[in-house]
Amino acid sequence: MVPSASTVTLTIKPDLSHVRLVRLVAVTLGRLNGIGEDVLDDVRLATGEACSRAVASHLHHGLAQPVEVELRGGDGLDVCVRDFVPLPPATGESAAEVLRQDMVEQQSALPEAIGLIEGVSDDVTVHTGEMGTTVEMRWSRA
Amino acid sequence: MHPVDLSLDTRTEGEHTVVAVGGEIDVYTAPRLREALIDLVDAGTYHIVVDVEKVEFLDSTGLGVLVGGLKRVRAHNGSLQVVCTQERLLKIFRITGLTKVFSIHDSVSDAVAVR
Numbered sequence: 001m002v003p004s005a006s007t008v009t010l011t012i013k014p015d016l017s018h019v020r021l022v023r024l025v026a027v028t029l030g031r032l033n034g035i036g037e038d039v040l041d042d043v044r045l046a047t048g049e050a051c052s053r054a055v056a057s058h059l060h061h062g063l064a065q066p067v068e069v070e071l072r073g074g075d076g077l078d079v080c081v082r083d084f085v086p087l088p089p090a091t092g093e094s095a096a097e098v099l100r101q102d103m104v105e106q107q108s109a110l111p112e113a114i115g116l117i118e119g120v121s122d123d124v125t126v127h128t129g130e131m132g133t134t135v136e137m138r139w140s141r142a
Numbered sequence: 143m144h145p146v147d148l149s150l151d152t153r154t155e156g157e158h159t160v161v162a163v164g165g166e167i168d169v170y171t172a173p174r175l176r177e178a179l180i181d182l183v184d185a186g187t188y189h190i191v192v193d194v195e196k197v198e199f200l201d202s203t204g205l206g207v208l209v210g211g212l213k214r215v216r217a218h219n220g221s222l223q224v225v226c227t228q229e230r231l232l233k234i235f236r237i238t239g240l241t242k243v244f245s246i247h248d249s250v251s252d253a254v255a256v257r
Contacts, residue, residue, distance in 0.1 A: 016170040020147075023199075044199065048168060048169075048199075048201050049201055052201065056169065112202050113201075115238060
């Protein structure tokens, strides 16, 4: 049994086949931390979208460095996906717009991915900057 | 390791070609669906029904593949319809506004009845 306040950190190579693994870990940790079964689909989708975007961005920019995913249990579930591709500094909705624009330029996925993340998470915070991008998502305990 | 978890089964029903998809359509597996749709259009198939009833997971990349398929068949005055009754997938179509783009049906028989 994983302690309720457990934190799991994953570093994954920029390989699209690894995104599924992150989704599985997120759902498992969400279930262990009291996230309702109906919401676990949202956890799986948003975590996958954030991770896909980060990995695709590393691949697009030729970055071999791993993408980092931190999953924190406790009073719900927090998932933070971090990539290391420099983008113009922004926070909140401005940062989400920076990501949308970046995805349009990459043509790697639908820019709607950001809307999906926002649509299925209780709370989302996006930061972009010279050191890369973090997408933080939160789901409350059922 | 290649955890490909996507199945594609293509059959003809009248004037339509039905692509029954199973498993997970994500950033890793979606290119296989994209190739299948491109192959169909290249072979002159312009009325396609994509049945996602056995799909367990669909992400924005998968949606992008469906949108791409729709654009291709429309270039030939064709159609691409979706069969889906799973609420968790319909929710994704709704959030992205794609319920206004695709004809979404409850069954293959309903979809092939449309021309």
